[in-house]
Amino acid sequence: MSSEHRDSAPPRAGFVFSLNDPTVRSLVYQILLIGTIVLIGWFLVYNTLDNLSRRSIATGFGFMGREASFAIGESLIDYTPKDTYGRAFVAGVLNTVKVSVIGIIAATILGTLIGVARLSSNWLLARLAGGYVEIVRNIPPLLQLFIWYAVITESMPPVRQALNPLPGVFVSQRGVRFPVPAADPVWAWVGLALIVGIVLAYVLNRWGRARQAATGKPYPVLLSLLGCVVGLPLLVYLAGGAPTQLDVPELRGFNFVGGMVISPEFFAILTGLSIYTAAFIAEVVRSGILSVNWGQTEASRALGLSSGHTLRLVVLPQALRVIVPPLTSQYLNLTKNSSLALAIGYPDLVSVANTTLNQTGQAVEGVVMIMGTYLAFSLAISGFMNWYNKRIALVER
Amino acid sequence: MKAVFLAAAATIALGVASGAAQAGPTLDAIKQRGFVQCGVNTGLAGFGNPDSAGNWTGLDVDYCRAVAVALFNDPNKVKFTPLSAQQRFPAIQSGEVDLLSRNTTVTLTRDTSVGLNFAPVTYYDGQGFMVPKKLGVKSAKELSGATVCVQSGTTTELNLADYFRTNNLQYNPVVIESVDEVNAAYFAGRCDVLTTDASGLAGTRAAVAPNPDDHIILPEIISKEPLAPAVRHGDDQWFDIVKWTVYGAIAAEEKGITSKNLDEFLTSKDPEIQRMLGVAPGMGGALGLDDKWLYNVIKKMGNYGEIFERNVGVKTPLKLERGLNALWTKGGMQYAMPFR
Numbered sequence: 143m144s145s146e147h148r149d150s151a152p153p154r155a156g157f158v159f160s161l162n163d164p165t166v167r168s169l170v171y172q173i174l175l176i177g178t179i180v181l182i183g184w185f186l187v188y189n190t191l192d193n194l195s196r197r198s199i200a201t202g203f204g205f206m207g208r209e210a211s212f213a214i215g216e217s218l219i220d221y222t223p224k225d226t227y228g229r230a231f232v233a234g235v236l237n238t239v240k241v242s243v244i245g246i247i248a249a250t251i252l253g254t255l256i257g258v259a260r261l262s263s264n265w266l267l268a269r270l271a272g273g274y275v276e277i278v279r280n281i282p283p284l285l286q287l288f289i290w291y292a293v294i295t296e297s298m299p300p301v302r303q304a305l306n307p308l309p310g311v312f313v314s315q316r317g318v319r320f321p322v323p324a325a326d327p328v329w330a331w332v333g334l335a336l337i338v339g340i341v342l343a344y345v346l347n348r349w350g351r352a353r354q355a356a357t358g359k360p361y362p363v364l365l366s367l368l369g370c371v372v373g374l375p376l377l378v379y380l381a382g383g384a385p386t387q388l389d390v391p392e393l394r395g396f397n398f399v400g401g402m403v404i405s406p407e408f409f410a411i412l413t414g415l416s417i418y419t420a421a422f423i424a425e426v427v428r429s430g431i432l433s434v435n436w437g438q439t440e441a442s443r444a445l446g447l448s449s450g451h452t453l454r455l456v457v458l459p460q461a462l463r464v465i466v467p468p469l470t471s472q473y474l475n476l477t478k479n480s481s482l483a484l485a486i487g488y489p490d491l492v493s494v495a496n497t498t499l500n501q502t503g504q505a506v507e508g509v510v511m512i513m514g515t516y517l518a519f520s521l522a523i524s525g526f527m528n529w530y531n532k533r534i535a536l537v538e539r
Numbered sequence: 540m541k542a543v544f545l546a547a548a549a550t551i552a553l554g555v556a557s558g559a560a561q562a563g564p565t566l567d568a569i570k571q572r573g574f575v576q577c578g579v580n581t582g583l584a585g586f587g588n589p590d591s592a593g594n595w596t597g598l599d600v601d602y603c604r605a606v607a608v609a610l611f612n613d614p615n616k617v618k619f620t621p622l623s624a625q626q627r628f629p630a631i632q633s634g635e636v637d638l639l640s641r642n643t644t645v646t647l648t649r650d651t652s653v654g655l656n657f658a659p660v661t662y663y664d665g666q667g668f669m670v671p672k673k674l675g676v677k678s679a680k681e682l683s684g685a686t687v688c689v690q691s692g693t694t695t696e697l698n699l700a701d702y703f704r705t706n707n708l709q710y711n712p713v714v715i716e717s718v719d720e721v722n723a724a725y726f727a728g729r730c731d732v733l734t735t736d737a738s739g740l741a742g743t744r745a746a747v748a749p750n751p752d753d754h755i756i757l758p759e760i761i762s763k764e765p766l767a768p769a770v771r772h773g774d775d776q777w778f779d780i781v782k783w784t785v786y787g788a789i790a791a792e793e794k795g796i797t798s799k800n801l802d803e804f805l806t807s808k809d810p811e812i813q814r815m816l817g818v819a820p821g822m823g824g825a826l827g828l829d830d831k832w833l834y835n836v837i838k839k840m841g842n843y844g845e846i847f848e849r850n851v852g853v854k855t856p857l858k859l860e861r862g863l864n865a866l867w868t869k870g871g872m873q874y875a876m877p878f879r
Contacts, residue, residue: 197772199632200652213700213712223700295727315728316686395684396674396731397711406729407713484691487715487724493691496625497714500692503653505629 190506205502206231212497214489216405227498234494235515241411241490242477242519248416249476250469253423260428271424279421284482286418291410291486298406301397310390312398317405319391319398328382335378336371343370407488411480419476423469430465431457462534470527474520481516491515565637565770565777566610566827574616577603578636581621581718584742585851585859586642586662595619598850599640602661602768602785605840606638609784609832614839623716625692628653631771638781640768642736644694655769656778659785662851663863663872665760666698667737669744672755674731679759683708688730690714690721695735698762722747736764738851738859745856780826787833790815790875791842793866798841801834815878822878843873 161167194201206228213223217233218240260271278286295315299305304314310321323329343366350361391401434457442456443449483490492512499508569575579600580587587597595603604614620636631639632654642664643649645657670676679702689696691714703710713730715721722743725733733740737760744751768785770778791797794812796804804812813819816837817830824830840846847864851857865871 194654197632197654198651199654199772211700212696213703213710215712215714223704292723292727295724295729300728396682397684397686399684484716485720487713487720489714493714493716496716497691497696500625500628501648501697503628503632503648505632 194506200502200504201506203507205498205504205507208502210498210501212501214494215487216403216408216489227502230494230498231491231511234489234491237489237494238477238480238483238491238515238519241408241415241480241483241488245412245415245419245476245480246473248412249419249423249472252416253420253472254427256420256424257427257431260424261431275421275424278417279425283414283418283479284485287410287414287482287486290414291406294406294409302393304393304398310388310401312391312393314398315406316397317403317409319401319403321388321390321400322402323385324387324389326382326385326387328379328385331382332375332379335375339370339372339374342374343367346370405488407483407486410486411483411488411490415476415479418479419472422472422475426465426468426472427461429468430461430463433464434460459534463531463536466527466531466534470524470531473523473527477519477523478516481512565774566780569610569637573611574618575603575607575610575638576620576636577606577617578620578622578627578630578639578641579603580641581623583642583718583739584746585738585855585857586742587619587621587640588746596850598662598846599642599766599768601840601846601850602640603638605784605788605836605846606781608836608839609780609787609828612829612831612835612839623692623718624690625716628655631655631769634771637777638768638770642739642766643769644764645767646694649769654772656772657767657769658778658782659789660765660767660872661785662738662766664736664738664764664766666695666734666762666764667740667760668757669725669733669740669754670731670757672753676757679757679761680706680708682710682732684710685731686711686713686729687732687734688713688715688721688725689734690718691716693735694762694764699734702761736766738857741857741859742851745858776827780828783826784833784836786875787815787836787878788840788843788846789866789873790878791833791837792844792873793868793875796837796842797845798837798839801837811878 159166161170191201207226209223210225210227210230211223212230214221214230214233216237218236219229219233221229221233256271256274259267260275262268262271294317298313298315301314301316304312304316304319306312308320312319346366347361347363350363350366353359354361389400391398391403393399438456438460439452442452447455480490481492484493484496487493495508495512499505502508577600579595579597582588583597585597587595587599590596600619603617603619607617608614610616620630622630622636622639622641627639627641627643628649630636639655640661642662643657644664645660649655650657668679668682670682676682682703687699687710689699689712696712696714699710699712702708710732713724715724722733724730726748733743735743737756740756744754744756748754768781770781790811794804794809794815796812796815801816805816805818807813807816807818810819814822816834817823817832820830822830823832826832829835841849844861844866847861848854851859853860861869861871863872865873867874
């Protein structure tokens with residue numbers, strides 16, 4: 143009875159395990175591949191731990207909480223040798239972020255200028271820009287860092303004969319010292335007001351644009367921007383009693399004390415990386431602009447747009463689509479190249495992690511931390527740039 | 540940067556090399572290979588430095604050669620791997636070098652969690668400061684506020700922080716990986732102070748300074764820096780060979796045996812000398828070496844005193860006194876364990 147019933151049932155369209163089935167086959171291969179990778183990974187990790195314990199080399203991240211007992215030349219956060227390895231690492235990471243962010247901005251500005259200059263109809267300007275690109279991008283970045291570092295330490299005057307180009311500003315082998323407003327609680331509030339102002343300006347701007355689109359009423363963009371970003375902090379500053387006290391550097395003992403300093407190490411790594419990466423960005427920008435058909439420029443001129451408007455409204459939006467993906471790679475390169483800082487003594491994350499792994503002997507953990515941090519940086523940068531790329535991508539209508 | 544690559548290589552090597560720590564594989568591997576791979580300084584006058592002809596010289600280098608003589612009776616059966624302070628531990632951990640003879644300070648952490656075994660101390664050192672004479676500084680206690688150049692990945696970096704903390708002094712470190720770049724930064728004037736082991740300061744002043752008389756080494760010695768060769772954990776036989784090669788050179792000086800008068804001692808009545816020189820067999824065999832091993836070492840390399848005077852002694856540009864490195868019978872600390 144049951145067999146009869148089964149026979150009469152409609153043939154199941156379901157699953158038959160056969161390697162001839164392409165779906166099954168691809169699934170099996172994928173599972174095999176992933177399984178092999180996991181197995182190899184597990185083997186490496188297991189074997190490493192086994193070998194480390196056999197040679198009684200310490201493992202684990204317990205050292206992060208121990209006292210570091212080494213000093214760091216410059217740090218964005220308060221750090222003394224009494225702090226932990228963990229805090230030292232954070233100080234190093236922040237130094238890397240500092241040089242990467244400022245470097246990316248500087249390299250983008252410089253690279254864009256050079257790239258545009260290379261396309262200029264001015265013969266001399268175009269050749270100079272071309273020469274810059276060819277020379278700078280063909281010299282290894284490490285050598286350029288050494289050159290920049292040597293330029294400061296060898297050519298600047300000793301600290302006691304520091305140049306004094308402006309009152310309170312001193313330039314010497316020890317870097318550039320300049321006065322900053324003396325510490326006052328008002329400055330914290332001014333900073334807060336600046337952040338609030340930027341957010342406010344952004345919100346108002348969006349609202350204004352929406353209103354213009356809906357009603358046609360123009361919105362005073364510049365005025366509202368100025369009011370929010372400059373006016374608001376200024377108001378807070380005046381309300382706080384407008385402190386005018388300056389922290390001026392002065393020579394005391396071995397060095398200048400007070401004010402703010404741009405160290406030779408930071409200057410060398412920033413200048414070296416910006417100039418090196420700018421050469422690549424210049425080529426990216428040039429290729430992006432060249433990718434936009436000349437007819438576009440002619441058409442916009444025929445419509446009566448000025449050359450500035452042509453560049454801003456017609457050429458650049460199209461060029462950016464070509465520029466952004468390779469630009470992302472250059473940003474990633476700059477960030478990763480900042481690890482060369484160790485060679486000239488800028489305390490970046492590799493420098494700090496290296497000292498840590500050397501003092502603790504935990505090379506595996508140190509390298510894992512360095513790799514993990516760079517991976518996080520790179521993913522963040524490429525994530526942001528992908529988002530930006532999508533935003534400016536051609537929208538097919 | 541190189542340190543990171545090396546550390547990464549070490550990571551991979553540790554991962555792949557499975558069960559590399561059985562008893563005694565190092566000696567077999569070296570014999571098969573035909574030479575000792577020795578990690579030395581990238582360039583430190585008197586300790587590990589290539590001369591103008593490209594031959595490695597120095598006290599640390601001579602201990603590499605001494606081990607090569609103990610094994611092969613040939614001081615040239617050794618290859619040198621120049622290592623920065625940061626590269627040295629991954630290099631010895633991963634097995635890239637058999638022996639690390641690179642002015643390395645013995646510390647508890649290095650002996651334990653770094654996974655090293657230290658042979659006896661070949662040079663008792665201490666950390667000092669060098670400053671330009673024109674600063675007029677007479678004591679390290681006057682250094683508050685100074686900028687200090689220091690090599691990264693050394694005990695020096697930690698002692699420096701400890702010393703300034705203990706004495707409530709402020710300082711600003713410039714930490715650079717390569718010793719050449721550290722020296723260049725100091726001599727260019729980027730720093731007020733250069734700090735490293737006192738022997739290293741003497742070497743740098745003699746060999747690198749544009750005018751050695753412009754710089755003074757301050758009297759304070761702020762740390763103990765016992766420098767010793769090291770091997771990695773897990774091969775006791777290899778450790779014993781390195782250890783007793785160091786003791787052998789000291790013992791020879793204790794007995795008055797030098798490379799010149801060595802053969803006169805072959806007929807000595809002193810049973811310990813007979814054991815040392817292989818006249819009475821047994822000592823070499825216990826180490827897994829030829830019984831003539833120490834005879835060969837003394838013949839080719841000399842005793843401890845000869846090695847010292849040849850590389851760093853008062854007749855060299857370093858002009859270092861024996862001091863703590865004199866024999867224990869002469870008020871120093873060099874003391875060999877009995878050959879029995």
